[in-house]
Amino acid sequence: MTIRVAVDALGGDRAPSEIVAGALDARAPGIVPVLYGPAGLDTHGLEHVVCDGAVGMDDKPAEAVRAKPGSSLVRAVRAVGDGDAQAVVSAGNTGAMLAASLLHVRRLPGVLRPGIAVLLPAAAGPSVLIDAGANADARPEHLVQFAHMGAVFAEEILEVAEPRVRLLSIGEEPEKGNQLTLEAHALLADAGLRFEGNTEGRTLLEGEADVVVCDGFTGNVALKTLEGTIGSVLDALRHEIDANVRGRLGGALIRPAARRVRARLDVDTHGGGYLLGLQGIVVIAHGASSRRATANAIRMAARGVEHDIVGRLRESLPERVVESARSTTPNGNK
Amino acid sequence: MTIRVAVDALGGDRAPSEIVAGALDARAPGIVPVLYGPAGLDTHGLEHVVCDGAVGMDDKPAEAVRAKPGSSLVRAVRAVGDGDAQAVVSAGNTGAMLAASLLHVRRLPGVLRPGIAVLLPAAAGPSVLIDAGANADARPEHLVQFAHMGAVFAEEILEVAEPRVRLLSIGEEPEKGNQLTLEAHALLADAGLRFEGNTEGRTLLEGEADVVVCDGFTGNVALKTLEGTIGSVLDALRHEIDANVRGRLGGALIRPAARRVRARLDVDTHGGGYLLGLQGIVVIAHGASSRRATANAIRMAARGVEHDIVGRLRESLPERVVESARSTTPNGNK
Numbered sequence: 153m154t155i156r157v158a159v160d161a162l163g164g165d166r167a168p169s170e171i172v173a174g175a176l177d178a179r180a181p182g183i184v185p186v187l188y189g190p191a192g193l194d195t196h197g198l199e200h201v202v203c204d205g206a207v208g209m210d211d212k213p214a215e216a217v218r219a220k221p222g223s224s225l226v227r228a229v230r231a232v233g234d235g236d237a238q239a240v241v242s243a244g245n246t247g248a249m250l251a252a253s254l255l256h257v258r259r260l261p262g263v264l265r266p267g268i269a270v271l272l273p274a275a276a277g278p279s280v281l282i283d284a285g286a287n288a289d290a291r292p293e294h295l296v297q298f299a300h301m302g303a304v305f306a307e308e309i310l311e312v313a314e315p316r317v318r319l320l321s322i323g324e325e326p327e328k329g330n331q332l333t334l335e336a337h338a339l340l341a342d343a344g345l346r347f348e349g350n351t352e353g354r355t356l357l358e359g360e361a362d363v364v365v366c367d368g369f370t371g372n373v374a375l376k377t378l379e380g381t382i383g384s385v386l387d388a389l390r391h392e393i394d395a396n397v398r399g400r401l402g403g404a405l406i407r408p409a410a411r412r413v414r415a416r417l418d419v420d421t422h423g424g425g426y427l428l429g430l431q432g433i434v435v436i437a438h439g440a441s442s443r444r445a446t447a448n449a450i451r452m453a454a455r456g457v458e459h460d461i462v463g464r465l466r467e468s469l470p471e472r473v474v475e476s477a478r479s480t481t482p483n484g485n486k
Numbered sequence: 487m488t489i490r491v492a493v494d495a496l497g498g499d500r501a502p503s504e505i506v507a508g509a510l511d512a513r514a515p516g517i518v519p520v521l522y523g524p525a526g527l528d529t530h531g532l533e534h535v536v537c538d539g540a541v542g543m544d545d546k547p548a549e550a551v552r553a554k555p556g557s558s559l560v561r562a563v564r565a566v567g568d569g570d571a572q573a574v575v576s577a578g579n580t581g582a583m584l585a586a587s588l589l590h591v592r593r594l595p596g597v598l599r600p601g602i603a604v605l606l607p608a609a610a611g612p613s614v615l616i617d618a619g620a621n622a623d624a625r626p627e628h629l630v631q632f633a634h635m636g637a638v639f640a641e642e643i644l645e646v647a648e649p650r651v652r653l654l655s656i657g658e659e660p661e662k663g664n665q666l667t668l669e670a671h672a673l674l675a676d677a678g679l680r681f682e683g684n685t686e687g688r689t690l691l692e693g694e695a696d697v698v699v700c701d702g703f704t705g706n707v708a709l710k711t712l713e714g715t716i717g718s719v720l721d722a723l724r725h726e727i728d729a730n731v732r733g734r735l736g737g738a739l740i741r742p743a744a745r746r747v748r749a750r751l752d753v754d755t756h757g758g759g760y761l762l763g764l765q766g767i768v769v770i771a772h773g774a775s776s777r778r779a780t781a782n783a784i785r786m787a788a789r790g791v792e793h794d795i796v797g798r799l800r801e802s803l804p805e806r807v808v809e810s811a812r813s814t815t816p817n818g819n820k
Binding site for chain 2 (some may be wrong): 168204209210212275285288320321322325327329330331346348352353355356357358367368369370371372373374376377378379380381384385387388389392393395398399403404405406407408409410412413416417432434455
């Protein structure tokens with residue numbers, strides 16, 4: 153099987169050079185990256201769809217998608233809706249990716265809101281955090297759907313049978329939380345999932361859950377805090393090690409160990425998150441995506457196609473989510 | 487000046503032994519820890535007020551405070567209201583500390599909600615995060631008050647002139663965030679503070695702000711994620727270093743450097759957070775407080791008294807907060 157992955161060559165802080173380089177690296181038997189970008193882009197021989205304009209990081213999502221139908225971001229997303237590609241990757245404006253995906257890839261039946269699922273590099277192996285930033289304001293029933301989608305992800309991609317699901321909150325006890333998590337906790341306990349209660353930010357890297365559920369604001373804050381803290385701790389250590397000869401000697405000796413830690417904890421290792429709940433594979437890459445992150449995001453997109461994540465969600469979601477979907481307005485997105 | 491600090495000997499996961507030991511360590515000329523705990527407690531000669539019962543971590547806050555007026559937590563807090571102590575420290579149930587403080591220490595005029603202010607160990611020096619968990623659900627005007635209280639804290643305790651204030655959100659741009667932060671952003675821009683816009687979890691340890699403002703749910707998730715990640719990264723590194731002889735040798739050489747990093751980033755270094763907005767100094771210590779954390783929390787309480795944080799808030803808050811207080815219901819707490 154050959155998987156065509158539409159790549160937004162203008163998305164992200166380091167576009168287009170790192171994006172093009174990453175796409176070249178990801179090209180492999182079975183993976184065909186297709187660059188969506190402006191005329192004159194040096195594509196090093198990769199397939200190229202010439203686009204007109206770019207969506208900026210500051211553009212208002214819905215407006216940008218309406219006003220810039222020919223932009224690289226919108227055209228790359230539309231490629232999936234039109235069947236020209238099986239998946240799309242962009243490190244660009246997350247809100248615009250969501251808006252374009254709702255318009256051109258469309259939601260799976262029964263899904264109220266797509267959610268961004270990312271992998272957390274927990275000690276015992278990766279776990280899924282959902283929603284990492286698609287929905288800054290969410291309702292309890294959205295969190296229940298995120299839990300179901302995250303569980304399918306964990307089953308299919310992480311190959312975990314009966315994934316353990318937890319709700320990100322501010323205490324282990326069910327009565328600890330805000331209005332949203334208190335209501336979501338009650339719904340999750342009754343959702344047919346292996347729900348093991350609340351979890352705290354403290355344990356995100358310990359892997360006590362296979363799926364951690366939260367609204368997109370909380371998930372984004374937690375994810376960025378985690379990424380920033382990993383970087384700050386390693387930087388602080390390097391700074392102290394470099395302070396004297398003894399440290400520098402020790403630093404040289406522990407370099408391989410430090411490299412192994414970095415390899416596991418580096419955000420570039422996974423490269424992005426899936427926007428789940430759509431009728432196609434959409435990967436939202438880190439805004440600061442490097443060449444390596446881009447290549448890994450494209451591989452992640454291809455893996456999503458190989459594992460037929462969309463088909464699995466389509467099959468298993470209706471029975472899983474219909475209960476919670478029924479109790480809400482038919483169109484949760486606006 | 488001698489400062490009497492009421493210490494809840496039964497608060498926290500490691501009470502009473504670590505609490506009593508920490509109180510002994512904190513005893514100094516000018517600091518008199520007074521233990522509030524059960525009859526028969528071995529106080530090693532510290533002053534002891536015999537109490538009846540304890541508030542549990544799972545107790546419902548308001549009920550516990552009503553039902554257990556003689557408990558160590560409630561009596562220690564009441565000591566501040568009654569003038570028997572200038573400050574109180576507890577590593578116990580945060581919600582119960584808040585409820586007891588509202589009842590017995592009471593809010594400063596104009597304050598809608600007290601907020602927990604903690605110090606983040608940023609690279610450039612500590613910064614203030616407020617609210618770290620007192621208000622799981624907050625309104626935009628509460629965030630404005632937290633910003634003002636955090637600014638007074640930064641001015642008085644961190645000795646920062648004109649502290650830079652930022653709002654914790656999911657993007658630097660003003661239009662990124664959830665409903666709460668979007669509204670709070672607009673109010674903060676007009677609040678007479680040195681407001682420099684949004685910040686992300688990524689930069690919490692970089693110190694780009696002196697005061698980081700958020701609701702208590704978000705702040706608690708961010709704080710615990712930060713603490714957990716610091717621990718996980720250092721553990722992962724130690725694990726990899728211990729994997730072979732070369733690593734172990736290097737590990738021995740970098741030990742002093744690692745110790746310096748740990749000393750700065752260890753949560754025990756500050757020991758707790760102030761519950762600001764009250765007519766007395768209330769320090770909420772980490773639930774897992776060790777002897778060292780307890781001693782530092784008591785010293786932090788004494789420092790709050792020395793710097794007359796309450797007086798400074800009383801003087802400067804009315805003019806700072808009256809605008810925002812007026813636009814809301816007179817009693818924001820329930």
